[in-house]
Amino acid sequence: MTPPIALTIAGSDSGGGAGIQADLRTFAFHKVHGTSAITCITAQNTLGVTRVDALPPESVGAQMEAVVSDIGVQAAKTGMLLNQGIIAIAAQSIQTLQIPNLVVDPVMVSRTGAQLIDDAAISTLRTALIPLATVLTPNRYEAQILASMEIHTLEDMQLAAQKIHRLGAKAVLVKGGGMAGNLRGVDVWWDGQAIEILETEVVETTNTHGTGCTLSAAIAANLAIGHNALTATRLAKVYVTTTLHYALAIGKGQGPVGHFFPLLQPNVLLG
Numbered sequence: 001m002t003p004p005i006a007l008t009i010a011g012s013d014s015g016g017g018a019g020i021q022a023d024l025r026t027f028a029f030h031k032v033h034g035t036s037a038i039t040c041i042t043a044q045n046t047l048g049v050t051r052v053d054a055l056p057p058e059s060v061g062a063q064m065e066a067v068v069s070d071i072g073v074q075a076a077k078t079g080m081l082l083n084q085g086i087i088a089i090a091a092q093s094i095q096t097l098q099i100p101n102l103v104v105d106p107v108m109v110s111r112t113g114a115q116l117i118d119d120a121a122i123s124t125l126r127t128a129l130i131p132l133a134t135v136l137t138p139n140r141y142e143a144q145i146l147a148s149m150e151i152h153t154l155e156d157m158q159l160a161a162q163k164i165h166r167l168g169a170k171a172v173l174v175k176g177g178g179m180a181g182n183l184r185g186v187d188v189w190w191d192g193q194a195i196e197i198l199e200t201e202v203v204e205t206t207n208t209h210g211t212g213c214t215l216s217a218a219i220a221a222n223l224a225i226g227h228n229a230l231t232a233t234r235l236a237k238v239y240v241t242t243t244l245h246y247a248l249a250i251g252k253g254q255g256p257v258g259h260f261f262p263l264l265q266p267n268v269l270l271g
């Protein structure tokens with residue numbers, strides 16, 4: 001068996017809900033072999049992040065080189081890259097290793113609005129990494145920074161997607177999880193030709209930890225399988241909505257989305 005192969009370049013979430021843990025689980029449930037280049041280690045649970053340790057940028061570059069030179073990848077995604085040095089080496093390695101199909105989740109601001117990386121890192125993300133993206137997936141707050149505008153309405157999401165597209169990504173998906181009301185289930189796609197509104201039902205749960213990581217990993221998995229970028233994104237949106245329906249009520253805070261639904265029928269594996 002020779003499965004499709006995807007690479008996640010992202011941070012570790014000790015609580016298992018987001019970061020590389022969510023990415024590898026998402027790849028597996030798409031029958032895609034997951035590989036990883038770990039950028040940082042967070043001490044994290046459902047209540048928040050208590051500590052972050054970055055890996056040296058050279059370590060991130062070496063992990064990418066090791067995976068691609070031997071195993072090869074059909075798609076990659078980036079998640080929490082943390083600092084300017086890691087962003088620069090990730091961007092450089094993506095080019096020299098000629099990684100096709102890149103999903104950039106520009107992890108900069110949490111859903112609560114807290115900025116996670118400094119201004120120098122945001123600048124390198126903008127100029128070095130975003131232009132390499134096949135699909136760029138900012139949340140509401142990241143889109144506000146990248147488009148230099150406030151986002152309150154569906155029209156604002158559309159305008160922001162168009163403005164951000166000028167940074168050089170092939171397609172931009174402005175995600176609606178941080179919006180109000182029904183817009184929480186709406187993402188806006190712009191690829192320079194057509195606006196597409198990707199809408200699913202809103203799932204009423206506070207257990208939404210890992211939605212962004214899961215979405216971008218699912219897009220990368222679908223690209224590795226061979227879907228075009230818009231189809232890959234539509235399928236990923238349905239996948240993340242399903243994981244919200246099966247979200248895990250664990251911990252004292254915001255629990256993670258749940259990926260086990262294909263295993264819940266009797267007679268699958270141990271049943």
Ligand SMILES: Nc1ncnc2c1ncn2[C@@H]1O[C@H](COP(=O)(O)OP(=O)(O)O)[C@@H](O)[C@H]1O
Pocket residue numbers: 110111138139140175176177178184185186187200201202203204205208210211212213215237240241244
């Ligand atoms: N309550 C919800 N119901 C349905 N879809 C949601 C909900 N919250 C987030 N999503 C979806 O999850 C994906 C991730 O979006 P978002 O939560 O905005 O990203 P991030 O985790 O980066 O802040 C998007 O496709 C968004 O539409």
Ligand SMILES: Cc1ncc(COP(=O)(O)O)c(N)n1
Pocket residue numbers: 010011012013018019020042044079080107208209210211212213214
């Ligand atoms: C290591 C790591 N990477 C990314 C996120 C963002 O998570 P979300 O998918 O909820 O936006 C996180 N909380 N931790």
